[in-house]
Structure formats: structure tokens, C-alpha cells
Amino acid sequence: MKTLKSLLVAILATMAFTSCTYNKLVEQEEVVAQKWADVQTQYQRRADLIPNLVNTVKGYAAHESETLEAVVAARTKATQITVNADDLTPEKLAEYQAAQGEVSQALGRLLAITEAYPDLKANEQFSELQAQLEGTENRIAEARRQYNEAVQTYNVSVRRFPNNIWAMIFGFDKKTPFAAEAGAEKAPEVQF
Amino acid sequence: MINNNMKTKLSHKASGKGSTFLSSTIYYFLFIISYLLFPTICRAATYTPDNLPIPYLQDKTKYVSNPDGLLSQTAVDSLNLWLGEMEAAHGVQTVLAVVERVEGGETYDFCMALGRKYGIGSKEQNTGLIILLSTGDRAYTILTGRGLEGTLPDAICKRIENRQMLPALREGDWDEAMLATVRAITRYVDGDPSLVGSSDFDDDDDTAALIVFLGMMVLAIGLIALGIWLDERKKSYCPSCHQHKMKKISSYTTKNKRLGIRTHHDTYRCAHCYFTKELHWDEDLHSGGGAAAAGGALGGSFFGGSGSSFSGGHFGGGSFGGGGASGRF
Numbered sequence: 001m002k003t004l005k006s007l008l009v010a011i012l013a014t015m016a017f018t019s020c021t022y023n024k025l026v027e028q029e030e031v032v033a034q035k036w037a038d039v040q041t042q043y044q045r046r047a048d049l050i051p052n053l054v055n056t057v058k059g060y061a062a063h064e065s066e067t068l069e070a071v072v073a074a075r076t077k078a079t080q081i082t083v084n085a086d087d088l089t090p091e092k093l094a095e096y097q098a099a100q101g102e103v104s105q106a107l108g109r110l111l112a113i114t115e116a117y118p119d120l121k122a123n124e125q126f127s128e129l130q131a132q133l134e135g136t137e138n139r140i141a142e143a144r145r146q147y148n149e150a151v152q153t154y155n156v157s158v159r160r161f162p163n164n165i166w167a168m169i170f171g172f173d174k175k176t177p178f179a180a181e182a183g184a185e186k187a188p189e190v191q192f
Numbered sequence: 193m194i195n196n197n198m199k200t201k202l203s204h205k206a207s208g209k210g211s212t213f214l215s216s217t218i219y220y221f222l223f224i225i226s227y228l229l230f231p232t233i234c235r236a237a238t239y240t241p242d243n244l245p246i247p248y249l250q251d252k253t254k255y256v257s258n259p260d261g262l263l264s265q266t267a268v269d270s271l272n273l274w275l276g277e278m279e280a281a282h283g284v285q286t287v288l289a290v291v292e293r294v295e296g297g298e299t300y301d302f303c304m305a306l307g308r309k310y311g312i313g314s315k316e317q318n319t320g321l322i323i324l325l326s327t328g329d330r331a332y333t334i335l336t337g338r339g340l341e342g343t344l345p346d347a348i349c350k351r352i353e354n355r356q357m358l359p360a361l362r363e364g365d366w367d368e369a370m371l372a373t374v375r376a377i378t379r380y381v382d383g384d385p386s387l388v389g390s391s392d393f394d395d396d397d398d399t400a401a402l403i404v405f406l407g408m409m410v411l412a413i414g415l416i417a418l419g420i421w422l423d424e425r426k427k428s429y430c431p432s433c434h435q436h437k438m439k440k441i442s443s444y445t446t447k448n449k450r451l452g453i454r455t456h457h458d459t460y461r462c463a464h465c466y467f468t469k470e471l472h473w474d475e476d477l478h479s480g481g482g483a484a485a486a487g488g489a490l491g492g493s494f495f496g497g498s499g500s501s502f503s504g505g506h507f508g509g510g511s512f513g514g515g516g517a518s519g520r521f
Contacts, residue, residue, distance in 0.1 A: 124351070124354065127350060127354060128346075128347035128350045128351060129347070130350075131346045131347055131349065131350030131517040132345070132346045132347050132350075134346070134517070134518070135346035135349075135514065135515055135516060135517060136346075138300065138304075138514035138515075138516075139513050139514040139515065140514075141514065142304070142512075142513050142514040143513070143514075
């Protein structure tokens with residue numbers, strides 16, 4: 001009778017412990033999913049800004065069509081790739097990041113050529129569009145930072161003993177953070 | 193560096209040239225003095241999010257951080273007044289800082305770190321606002337909290353900077369740059385009816401502080417009463433029959449003038465088993481007011497603590513997503 005009782009207590013304690021761990025993991029996974037949604041929202045926001053920006057630049061620098069088309073093409077390609085939070089595999093994330101990275105590069109080239117058009121730079125609408133673009137890039141950076149933070153918290157929970165046993169049983173996998181952008185580690189060189 | 197200097201000093205000493213030795217000693221001392229002074233000079237002019245003074249935390253009517261004195265007192269007073277009205281009417285909590293230099297020279301990064309550190313703006317509305325001007329870096333940033341991005345979109349922040357801030361900055365008129373900026377921001381914030389004022393919260397805050405204070409008073413009185421009661425109970429304890437029935441039947445005092453002590457001799461008798469015990473305790477005649485002094489100190493610390501919580505501001509834990517606009521002049 002006594003063994004039965006202690007066995008029952010042990011089972012109940014384990015169950016309580018497990019449900020606690022399980023709930024925590026679910027909670028943290030939800031945070032990661034939400035932060036990932038934020039990241040995608042900010043990238044989408046940038047994509048929404050591009051047509052307006054391209055049209056404004058076109059009015060002043062129509063013969064830079066090649067650069068302008070490159071931006072539009074990169075945008076079209078990037079908006080076709082969306083990744084669901086459930087299947088954030090390293091490959092999918094890398095693909096997403098590469099597509100968005102192309103947009104960043106195309107935009108960088110576009111902004112570089114605008115330097116040659118003083119009229120365009122003096123245009124208030126362009127200045128404000130540029131500020132919006134800059135703000136969006138900042139938001140993307142912040143969203144990515146927060147996503148990486150959430151992933152790290154989650155990954156630590158999943159790998160820590162004894163959570164890792166329950167994570168294995170219930171199928172909580174490690175999640176992929178953003179890698180640093182290629183070329184982002186070195187500051188751009190300015191030449192006069 | 194110090195080691196190098198020491199070496200030169202030693203080598204000169206070995207070569208025995210008196211005058212060189214003297215001058216190198218002077219250089220050595222100059223070096224030490226500059227070494228001691230220089231970091232303080234650097235620290236005074238370059239700020240990190242951690243060492244920027246935030247006067248708001250001590251006094252909730254002070255939104256402006258002006259550690260290098262770049263703004264005039266008149267401008268600071270006006271800015272504090274306007275930003276106070278903005279918080280009361282629309283719940284927009286602002287930190288406005290004008291400094292000589294920020295670490296790294298990037299005002300945007302500085303503002304984000306500052307926002308993250310203090311959580312400026314209420315958690316419900318997320319309407320924090322940071323305005324930073326670094327005159328030495330010739331850079332500025334208006335950073336909007338997540339809940340303020342609709343009222344002050346990036347383009348509007350940029351427009352305010354271009355139209356209001358920049359002309360004054362080019363003239364080197366920091367006062368006018370900040371005044372014009374805050375005036376313009378106030379217009380946009382006033383025009384947004386969705387923002388809820390914080391004046392109601394403030395009253396709640398003060399009431400809460402008062403309740404906490406009264407609660408602590410009651411607790412303190414209760415503890416003192418409990419102490420007295422326990423003391424009496426200890427005195428009434430009978431070691432023979434273990435009942436609390438001892439009563440004081442007689443008492444007299446003797447005085448030792450040399451030591452300044454009055455000794456009380458109390459006799460207790462148990463009403464149950466008639467066991468008697470004697471208690472002797474000394475009273476120090478010189479510091480008879482000890483208990484009263486302790487009580488005074490206690491009261492003082494209570495009042496001091498509540499005083500700061502009445503006037504100091506606190507940040508609500510708002511978050512920043514990177515909205516706003518930055519620029520250089």
C-alpha cells in the first residue's frame with residue numbers, strides 16, 4: 001500500500017513537472033513565432049515602400065532604368081518568398097535572407113546613384129521617402145535582433161537538462177537564428 | 193605606458209646625466225597627472241546610454257537632460273513645461289538630451305539603447321519619445337515608441353527635422369532647434385485624439401504611495417506593540433509551573449551616581465504556585481532617550497523614502513521598434 005502511494009505521488013509529481021516544462025516550451029515557441037511574424041511584417045513594409053521610391057527617382061533620373069529595374073526585380077522575387085514560422089529550417093531561412101539581401105543591395109545601388117542628382121536630393125518628398133526607408137531598415141534590424149533573442153531563449157530551454165528529454169518526446173526542435181549579413185561586418189568604405 | 197616611462201627613467205639614472213634625469217622625472221610626473229586627469233575630461237564630454245544623467249528619475253517635471261549646459265536655462269524650463277503638458281494630456285513620455293558627444297557618434301544607436309535601458313513610455317500605449325542632439329558629432333535623432341509611430345511617422349519626423357530643426361542647427365542655435373522641434377511635435381501629438389493622457393494615472397500613483405506609507409506605519413506600530421507584549425509575557429512566565437501567572441509584588445531602585453546607572457530590583461510572584469523570582473535591570477541615566485531617538489530615525493527614513501517616490505518620475509516599460517528619423521548637419 002505504501003509503495004503504491006509513493007509511486008502515485010511520483011507519477012503525479014512527474015506529470016506536474018512535465019506539464020510545466022511543456023507549457024513553458026509552448027510559450028517560448030509562440031514568442032519565436034510572433035517575433036518571426038514581426039520580421040516578415042517589416043520586410044513587407046520595405047517592399048511596400050519601393051514602388052513609391054522608384055517612381056520618385058524615375059522622375060529625375062529616367063535613364064538609370066537598369067538600376068531601377070534591378071530594384072523592382074529583386075522586390076518581386078523577395079515578396080514571393082514567405083516562410084511559415086512552423087518550418088523555419090536553416091535552408092528556408094537562408095533562402096529568405098538571400099532574397100531580402102538582394103533587395104538591400106539593389107536599394108543601396110539606387111541610393112548611391114541618387115547622390116548624382118542634386119534636384120532629387122533637394123526634393124522633400126524624396127528626403128521623406130528616404131527617411132521612411134531608413135526607419136524601415138532600422139525596424140528590420142530591431143525585429144531581427146528580437147527574433148534572434150527569442151530563438152536563443154527558446155534554444156537554451158530546449159537543450160537544458162531535463163527539458164531536453166521532454167523536448168525530444170514532444171518534438172520541440174532547435175530553431176534557426178539569423179546569421180550576420182554577408183558583408184555587414186565591415187563598414188562601407190567612403191572614397192572622395 | 194607607465195612601464196615605458198619607468199624604463200626611460202631608470203636608464204637615464206644609470207647613465208648618470210643629472211639634467212636629463214631631472215627632465216625625464218618631470219615628464220614622468222606630467223604623464224601621471226595627465227593620465228589621472230584625462231579620463232575624467234573624456235568622460236565629461238562623451239556619453240554612453242549608461243552614464244547619461246536622467247533628471248526625470250529624480251524629479252518628474254524634468255524631461256530635459258542637459259549635462260554639458262548646451263541649452264540655456266530658459267529653454268530648458270520651457271521644454272520641461274511643454275513636455276510635461278504633453279505627458280499629462282496625451283501620455284507621451286519624452287526624454288530630450290543635448291550633449292557634446294555620444295559614444296560611437298551614432299545617435300540612433302544611442303537612442304535605441306537608451307529606450308531599451310529605461311523603457312520610456314507607458315507599457316499600454318508605448319508612447320515613448322526620445323529626442324537627442326549631439327552637437328560634437330553634428331548628429332540628431334527623433335526616436336518614436338511603437339505606439340507613437342502612427343502619430344509621428346518617420347516621414348513626419350524627417351519633415352520636422354528638415355523644416356524646424358535644421359535651419360537653427362546650421363546657425364548653431366541649439367535652443368531654437370530644440371524649441372522649434374518640440375513645438376512642431378506637440379502640434380502633431382495634439383492632433384491625435386487616440387492618445388490618452390497620463391494625469392489620471394498620476395493621481396492613482398500618489399494614492400498608492402499614500403496607502404503603502406500608511407500600511408507601513410500600521411505595521412511599525414503593530415510590531416512595537418507586539419514587542420512590548422512579548423516582553424511582558426516573558427516577565428510573567430513562571431519557571432516552576434510553566435504558567436504565565438507571575439505578577440510584580442514589589443520593586444525598588446538603587447542608584448550608582450559614579451556609573452550613572454539606576455538599577456531596578458523587581459520581585460515577581462506566581463499566582464499559581466507562589467514561586468517568587470527577582471529581576472534586576474539597569475537603566476542608563478545618560479542616554480535615557482535612546483528609544484525615542486531610534487523612533488525618530490525610523491520616522492525620518494519613512495518620510496524620506498516616501499518623499500522621493502512622490503516627486504521622482506518612473507518609466508512605464510514602453511518599447512521602441514526603430515521608428516523615427518535621424519540626420520546630420
